[in-house]
Amino acid sequence: MENRYDLNKNLAQMLKGGVIMDVTTPEQAKIAEDAGACAVMALERIPADIRAAGGVSRMSDPSMIRGIQRAVSIPVMAKVRIGHFVEAQILEAMEIDFIDESEVLSPADDVFHIDKRKFSVPFVCGAKNLGEALRRISEGASMIRTKGEPGTGDIIQAVRHMRMINQQIRRIQSMREDELYEEAKNLQVPYELVCNVCKDGKLPVVNFAAGGIATPADASLMMQLGAEGVFVGSGIFKSSDPKKRAQAIVKAVTNYNDPSILVVVSENLGEAMVGINEEEIELLMAQRGL
Amino acid sequence: MNVGVLAIQGDFAEHQKALQLVGVSSFEIRKLSDLQQSLDALILPGGESTVIGHLLHETQLFSPLKTMIDNDLPVWGTCAGMILLARTIEDEQKSYFGKIPITVKRNAFGRQLGSFHMTGTCSGIGEIPMTFIRAPFIKDAEEEVQILSSVNGYGVAATYRNVLVTSFHPELTDDLQVLKYFLQRSQENARENMSQFFAVPAFA
Numbered sequence: 291m292e293n294r295y296d297l298n299k300n301l302a303q304m305l306k307g308g309v310i311m312d313v314t315t316p317e318q319a320k321i322a323e324d325a326g327a328c329a330v331m332a333l334e335r336i337p338a339d340i341r342a343a344g345g346v347s348r349m350s351d352p353s354m355i356r357g358i359q360r361a362v363s364i365p366v367m368a369k370v371r372i373g374h375f376v377e378a379q380i381l382e383a384m385e386i387d388f389i390d391e392s393e394v395l396s397p398a399d400d401v402f403h404i405d406k407r408k409f410s411v412p413f414v415c416g417a418k419n420l421g422e423a424l425r426r427i428s429e430g431a432s433m434i435r436t437k438g439e440p441g442t443g444d445i446i447q448a449v450r451h452m453r454m455i456n457q458q459i460r461r462i463q464s465m466r467e468d469e470l471y472e473e474a475k476n477l478q479v480p481y482e483l484v485c486n487v488c489k490d491g492k493l494p495v496v497n498f499a500a501g502g503i504a505t506p507a508d509a510s511l512m513m514q515l516g517a518e519g520v521f522v523g524s525g526i527f528k529s530s531d532p533k534k535r536a537q538a539i540v541k542a543v544t545n546y547n548d549p550s551i552l553v554v555v556s557e558n559l560g561e562a563m564v565g566i567n568e569e570e571i572e573l574l575m576a577q578r579g580l
Numbered sequence: 581m582n583v584g585v586l587a588i589q590g591d592f593a594e595h596q597k598a599l600q601l602v603g604v605s606s607f608e609i610r611k612l613s614d615l616q617q618s619l620d621a622l623i624l625p626g627g628e629s630t631v632i633g634h635l636l637h638e639t640q641l642f643s644p645l646k647t648m649i650d651n652d653l654p655v656w657g658t659c660a661g662m663i664l665l666a667r668t669i670e671d672e673q674k675s676y677f678g679k680i681p682i683t684v685k686r687n688a689f690g691r692q693l694g695s696f697h698m699t700g701t702c703s704g705i706g707e708i709p710m711t712f713i714r715a716p717f718i719k720d721a722e723e724e725v726q727i728l729s730s731v732n733g734y735g736v737a738a739t740y741r742n743v744l745v746t747s748f749h750p751e752l753t754d755d756l757q758v759l760k761y762f763l764q765r766s767q768e769n770a771r772e773n774m775s776q777f778f779a780v781p782a783f784a
Contacts, residue, residue, distance in 0.1 A: 297695045300713050300752050304626050304659075307589040326635055328589060328628040363686050364628050365714065387692040387714070410693055537638070544588050544635055545610060 298412030298432035301365070301387070302496040305329055305433075305519055309509070309540050310498070312336045312523040314354075316361035322526070325536035329365040329388065331521070332358040337394050337441030338524035338563065341573065346396045349377040352384055359384075367414070372579040373399025375408075382411045388433070389413045391426075393578035394440045394523075403579060406430030416500065418451040418576055420458035424479035424487070427495055434493055436517070437576040438501015441524050443565025445502045445511065447576055452499055452515045462488050501576070504529070504562045506542030506555045513546035530560035581767065584609045584619035586645075588635045590627015590660060594751040598759050612640050621654040621766040624661030626713065626749050629686070632660055633676050642676075649679050652742040654766035662745035663716055670719055680740045681722035688717040688734070688747075702729040702737050705761045710736070710748035717747050742769060 308328025313319040319330045334350040335343065349370050359366045365387035370377035372391055377398075381389050391404055393416050406413040407430035416437035417423035423434045436455070438448030462473060462484060470488060474481040486494050499512035500521035509520045522539055529535045538555040545551040583599055585592045587608035599606040607617055622645070624632070636642040649655050649665075657665040664676040668683040689696070695713045702708055705728065718735030721727060728737040736747040737758075744765065750758040 293697055297697060297711070297713065298692070300711060300749070301692055301695065303591045303594065303752065304628065304713055306591060306593070306627075307587070308628060308631055323630055324634070326631045326638075328631045359691075364630055365692065382693075385691045385693050412692060540631070540635070541638060544639070548611065551611065 294410050295407070295430065295432065299495055301412055302414070302433035305365070305498075306496055307544060308519045309536075309543050310367065310519070310521045311526055311536060312521075313358060313527070316357045318527055318532075319358045319361045319366075321533050322536060323362045323364050325533060326540035327364060327536065328519070329367055330358065330362060331367045331369065331390065331523070333369055336524045336527060337575075338443070338528050339441075340394060341441040341566075341571075348395060349374070349380065352380065355381075355384060355386070359386075369395055370404070371395040371398040373397060373402050373404060375404045378404055378409060378413075382409055386411060391415050391431075391579075393437055393575045397578050403429050414498075416576075416579070417455065418447075419454045420462075420487070421477040421479055422580060423455055423493055423497070424477060424483045427493070428480050428483060431495065433496050433498065435498040435500040435521055436512075438499070438503070439568060439571065440501045440575055442502050442568065442571060443504040443525060443528070443563040444568055445504070445508045446568055448499050448501045448503065448512060449515065451501075451576075452512060452517060455493070455497070456516050459487055459491060459493070463491050503539070504565060505559075506538045506552060509539045509542045510546040510552055513543055519543065524563055528563035535559050535562075581605070581620045581763070581770075582607065582618065583621045583623060583763075584614075584617070585623045586625060586632065586641075586661075588627075588639065588641075589631045590625045591749070591751060592623075592625040592627075594749075595623050595625050595658075598751050598756060602756055602759060602763065604763060609641065609645075610639070612644070615641070615644055619648075619653070620770055621656070621763070622648065624655065624657040624664050625751070626659035626661065629660035629663040629676075633664060636664075636676065646677055649677050649742070652769065654742045654744075654762070654769045655679070656744040656746075656762045658746050658749050658751060659713065659715055662747060665743055665745055668720075680725060680738065680743045680745060682718045682725055682735070682738060682740075682745075683720040684716045685719045686716050687714050688719075689715055698731075700729055700731065700736075702758065704728060705757050708750065708757050709753045709755050711752045712736075712748050713752075715747040718745075739765075
């Protein structure tokens with residue numbers, strides 16, 4: 291199993307420097323792949339629509355996911371509800387490439403996350419601070435992403451979460467060895483993981499940004515803050531020209547440190563998704579699953 | 581020696597770390613102006629070949645890199661890099677650099693559940709750890725291609741003139757043998773070019 295976990299962390303490494311896009315149909319998946327997405331997230335409704343519709347949202351219909359698997363050669367991811375290990379079993383049986391145990395869907399369990407070590411396929415999980423990230427990793431997550439606030443087009447929460455995780459990592463690096471025990475206790479995570487973070491100065495798995503990215507500048511901001519790649523959900527297919535915006539965000543992630551290229555890719559993209567400010571939101575998805 | 585690592589997407593940082601371990605300098609190639617530096621060898625990393633292939637054109641890096649590869653710059657492609665260097669990709673019309681006369685099959689071992697790790701033998705290199713992540717393999721190769729290693733009868737490492745391709749990712753392991761093999765070949769290549777250059781007798 292250890293070997294399997296390494297292979298799963300390796301797949302996440304292959305996605306680095308890339309953009310993972312939410313898609314709801316095989317046609318959108320094809321647009322995403324052609325625009326340069328390094329993976330697609332297959333789901334029935336993008337977060338902005340989930341937010342608008344309300345109600346319980348669940349894993350997508352397998353036949354819809356299969357349609358997307360057939361349409362593209364890049365990895366296909368899909369979401370399950372937090373704690374819903376049977377939805378995960380179903381996705382594993384479909385040979386999905388990555389499972390997102392996601393706060394975007396309605397949680398199925400308000401105490402326990404999925405025991406991800408029981409699975410052969412990799413999992414990505416959201417986190418808004420280092421404690422959450424390391425708890426998900428100790429449960430077997432092969433990749434972490436910021437929670438951000440999905441479906442809003444507002445970047446503030448993703449920024450907050452990325453800064454928080456990186457600040458906490460820097461703090462641990464400055465600690466004496468004997469202080470790490472107390473830190474592990476405070477973060478409610480295994481001591482060994484705290485030691486790893488102290489030694490490497492980074493999470494033991496790849497860390498992407500997600501939740502609220504709507505423009506090439508947003509994507510570049512998250513990369514400059516230390517993300518190793520980005521998820522874009524509603525930002526692309528809720529905008530007026532998805533294909534162009536998708537391509538622009540891909541280029542912005544590759545050249546995140548080059549403002550002269552960011553100028554060019556930011557031009558004439560049409561309307562961005564309308565978006566909602568965090569104060570206007572009634573449902574904070576980031577509060578799900580601690 | 582200076583090695584350029586294509587850094588558009590994928591695990592280029594892992595390649596650069598390995599180069600650092602063997603004491604060879606390297607630099608990232610992300611945009612056209614990065615090619616102002618001279619390079620003795622080129623590495624195309626693992627990642628998603630459709631993304632890297634797409635961005636090669638978008639960034640206008642494709643033509644200058646293709647010219648260098650066609651002019652026998654030593655190049656090593658891992659996984660996605662192998663697909664970019666192959667002359668034919670199964671079930672697809674287009675190819676990318678097309679330098680090595682092989683036909684590759686994408687995701688040849690299946691989806692992520694088909695990814696695996698093994699120890700295998702690479703001729704000219706020896707026994708090495710091999711990590712395959714949604715890897716391609718070589719379905720067909722022309723005679724002049726030298727297959728260095730096979731899995732289930734399909735080539736997973738091969739050389740042809742200035743090109744080295746591997747389906748697996750040595751850069752994800754601690755083993756540096758394949759990298760050293762590539763660097764040694766690159767040095768030999770550089771010496772040959774030098775001898776061509778100095779072929780005119782100095783005191784004619």
